[in-house]
Amino acid sequence: MIAHVALPIPITKTFSYTVPSLWQPYIKPFVRVLVPFTNRRLTGYVVGIEEEDDKNLKEIHDIIDIIPLIDHTMASLCEWASRYYITPIGMVLKYAIPASLQPDRYLLIHKQKGGSIKLEGISLNRACKLYKKETIFKYLEEGAIELRDIFTGEPFFAPLIQSTGTTEPEHVLFIGPVQSRLEYYLTHISKAFKEGGNVLMMLPDYSMTGTYFYNLLNKEFPGRVYWYGTAIKSKARMATYFHARHGKGMVILGNKNCVFLPIAHNSLIIVERHEEDDYRNEEGFRFNAGQVALQRAAIENIPVIAGSASASVELFNRVKNGKFKIIERPLTPFKEYHEIVTKKYRSPFGAIPEEFIDTVKSGVERKERIAIFTPRRDYSSLIQCLDCRKILRCHVCEGIVSYQKKKDGILCSSCNTLSPYARKCPYCGSAFLRFSHIGVEYIEGLLKEHFKDYLVMGVTAETSKEVMRFFEKHKETIPLILVGTHTLSKLYGIKVERLILFGWEELLKIAGYRAEEKSFHILTNLLDALTPQELYIFMDKKAAINTAPFFNMKAFYEAELRKREEASFPPYGRIFLIEVEKKHSLSGAAIIKKIMEEEGIKDNIIGPVVQKKKRLKWKIIVRGKGERLTQALFRLYDLPGVRIEADPLSI
Template identity: 25%
Template sequence: MDDSLKYIRVAVEFNTRNLYTYAISEESLGKIKRGSRVLVPFGKREITGYVEEILDNKDTNGYQIKEISFVIDEEPLISDDMIRLCHWASEYFLSPIAFFYRCAYPPGSNFASSLKIAKKEEIKVDEYFPLLSDKEKELLNIIEDKKAVTVKSLKKKYNFKNVYTLISKLREKGIIESFQKIGKPKISEKLATIICRGENFDEAENRAKLGSNQLKLIELIKKEERVEFSIASKITGITHNSLKSLEKAGFIKTDKIRIYRKPDYEISTEHETSLKLTSYQAIAFQKIIEAIDKAKSTVFLLHGITGSGKTEIYLQLIQYVLSKGKNALLLVPEISLTPQMLSRFRARFGDKVAVLHSSLSYGERYDEWYRIYNGKAQIVIGTRSAVFAPIGNLGVVVIDEEHDDSYKQEEIPNYDAREIALKRAEFESIPVVLGSASPSIESYYKAKKGEYCILSLPERATGIPLPIVKLIDMKREKNKVISKELRETIQESCRRSEQAILFLNRRGYNRIVQCYSCGAILTCRDCSVSLVLHRSDNLLHCHYCGALSKKPPLCPLCKKEKLKGIGIGTESLEAEIKEILKGKRVQRFDKDALTGKKSLSAILETFKKGEIDVLVGTQMLSLGHDYPNVTLVGVIAADQELNFPDFRAAERAFQILLQVSGRCGRSNLPGISLIQTYQPDNYVLEALKNHDYESFYEKEILFREKFKYPPFSKLINITFSGIRQVEVKKTALSFKSVLKEKISSKTVQILGPAEPLRWKIRGKYRRQILIKYTDEPQAVKKALDEILKNEFSRKKGVMISIDVDPVNLL
């Protein structure tokens, strides 16, 4: 054993729960501690790892221990508190700790390596060609034209399969060599050149040889003292070469400073000052600030009807927290869908606000992260990943629309930002505010049991009544998409110069393309879903993998010219409304209509100005929008939400329909929500008609209790996926067998393995095992942890994903 080397245990960015031992020099050892990032060799590549443990000594048992490549961070960028939170999340959600560390580090800052191959210089390929297979020859021809080729490009650009086998054979024959190329992080600091006076500045004006642009710059510096080069260039036309000659003569000096890339958001002037709270708002506000003052980790469920002023409470709570020298974290379900909320916070708090969400560029996210880390922002507003923001000295955590499923991440690491936020607040002894007009069943159940403190806002802040909700029985409409009543109400709304919102939670023109001769439905080659016809590009879209294809002229099965589009989407609804309202301004508002970074804000701003009469859209319409001239909401197909094959379908339907109905009647103009349905007697719609969350909850909780669904049990969904269907099925059966040996409790049910509704996604077949348990959560998780670390630590060909507290079982 080399005494000059020490050893560390590292969590690598790979889907494994195990830690790996690496050697490290004594010099490098002095630069690291727990949580530090290191680049390590792992298999055929080098990946980012996180130091978990520094070993006193290590008996190598004669094995060759790989040495780390280098230390990325000499000081961890995450605090001990964040390391503690990441460990809790890893244990609770049974996802690798390295992935949670990655969530906590600056986005885009990881190093990565790529495997490259090249032909050996001394090799003459012609001599080897008779000994090679066709694929080996093809690979060599590509390599000969280039100095070196990445394996990634061979797989993606040149569509090579089994590329590692080919590389291995060519390497054994001595024809090629392979090596790792370590790439730089995607993002780094952005630096700007600052120009100021030099030692000889006063002599500059007397130099006759200076150009006009240079003289303009001298005059600009006289006025401004310091100016950024990019600004100076626009004003004076100065070039880099002209700048260098001025600097060489000592007329000016330049320096590099860091600048932050900031997201471009509009700031409202309507909400710069605090509004007077209603009596209900004031009671809620007072109870929360008492918990803030006492540093208690109380959880408040702020149950307020649509328009009740929850956002104003958030604003004033955060203002109170800042006055106490503390910071605040506000989580929202989809930041890009709530420009009004962000605008209000910017107006009230200015640059104290930092924003974190996936729609920002990598550079913007990187710099916003560092603004928070460096203490330049005291308020963080963001989507689920913002729960890991490096903001210290927190005073309050607010989770807006706490019922929203987008707080749950459904890819590795599978985590629920709500649970992590609650645990973070508990660790830091601060209150959490969960806000919603339609709380999740689990949250309301906890409030009823006294685990959460419930605060009610039963009235709109303006005193304006809630909109009338009317159910339209579509059984009487003879298969019409838009009922007579809804059609006439839309027309009347436009005649009064009022605005309407039409909700249909399905994108595209036709949801299905079917042959009406043999009945075949066009489906995605790589996913077990039907293809959706979009008229905007006249292509068939898969909404799961993104594949595009042309609509065939003939049915692929029976070869007849009988293909027909069935089912309505937002595109066809938009077309029908335009036909009904000739000359009126109709705009679609869904993912496909947003063609650029600012298109969402542009559409909403146009709607706010009254330049759109009818907005047709999906779930994007339901949250955070407040437009005083909207008097009508039309729900085209409520049954699509009700009939989803999931135990949460009723809850989701009530929540989304309540939210979208609440978009109208928010000013002195009365509002009406018309909901088209074939099930007008459904208890969800009956409760919705009366804006009665309580009656909905009472019926829904009985169903949950009867069938032992959450909150009366806990769920863990285990998904197996791979390109070989037989191997996936075999692995799932084997996993269940091992699991049953480790868990024998009667309070634990192991269901499956079974094919989910979406049994194939992106070319990978899927099987699921569902664990339902009412007791012994630690025993269940311990058994799964042991299996993942031992029997199934690295199962080749099959990906195993653990989803604790799943929100989607499809």
């Protein structure tokens, strides 16, 4: 027998191995196997089986799973994702069936009919260690013993039962404040429960939106809410895995990790804040779980609800095309609006204008709860010498460096090298350095100094757990100042009186073709989560913009779609980033030439071919869609030094 095995490496082809006769009865599509590869052992996934043999092939070392851990529906979702995101199936399967998924530790052996060894009540994992794995597998295959998991007590071999689906499942885009979204979700979850179904609910993150929805849903449906994701302990995750296989009337909550989780009777998918970048996975298999969730609903033929205060332009386009039904509820309006345009001048507060401090002060005097949004996290992301005018750069790679107050060091944004802060210019020795592009750390420090009796808290992805713990403990509304990045917009239900945006308009320079959309999402989601009564927007005179379009949702989407259509940007075409990294310019140029001449690619190139001086890196942007482009990109995938990214966040 020959098994074709997909390996979790960035190579598109699969590898063939001969299967020793003792493992042959257990080789099935998508089981994990341990195979030799160069001089290592890798976990691979069986994707094809042939009955004839080839003795020249290397042998499979071991078989890991007694049955495949994903069902055929999830397998076809993985296959779709592999093509959609131009990623080898082995890398997709590694994400869908991670190494940490170890059911054999939680499967107990039941009902011993035959066999001469005593196995009853011990785990599969232990049984395989005490006796030979092939013996245990043989008993299982013959039905002499049976496996039941410790969480549900159900037999493991029972097939996963799909929901029968509906003839015309509804796809709904719900745009409204979090309170009305929640009510809508609850109604539809109850409906799914009544029909004996389960619900998959996707959330951007675990510690903030996860905690919020877990608590609310668990109150409504006690004991029927399960979390799945890497953020929780492996035993709890396995509990969810087994419940999802067998249970009924449950909500499975999870972030991007749970989009490939097999769920029996899955009859509704909810995606909360589908537009959040947290749904993007950036390591290994690069994909967007919000997007994959929509495809999952299509494959399972079940309804999907995407809910948000500010839907993505892409989803709004689906509404226009009649693929999604839209339901709208108005956001809680704010009472006061102030726009403050400041000029760069010498302020007694360094990089912070005086008016900003005054605005915070007047709120503090009224004992208000104040939230301050700023796009950057670091103390200062740009350090410039005021004497020689040079910008401080990394001594390793020439990347721009930021100042990290807590570590008193400078950090390179490109290569992450942290070096001590010398307090003088490395080029001319001057001590006159200016911190600009300031972030949360800077403002937080300044306000702590100024308002000593007031509680000031930084809210970033790094501190989100502490912040949530604080609000769990202090349910009463004590006066405070929250300074944060877009993480602030995930503090659902934490009411503030005053919301101040500082540097929000700079997002328009940072975020590429999605800049307007990102700015709109952040503003709207901050208003949704924090429900302020007063909104202050501080803008630098040079960068000041007209804010009116950001407060008119429909007009905003229409204008954005018109712009995208003219440029054939998403959702009118997809974008792929091809990066080429080479040591020598000659070999790089040869690869670039090959890419530029590739059929299906050459007519679609829009981006410039940029060459970064130090690392010899080329970037090519390909725009388009369709099977021909997918095939062309897969042909380029295996070229040495080439990396392809679908739907990049920034280009």
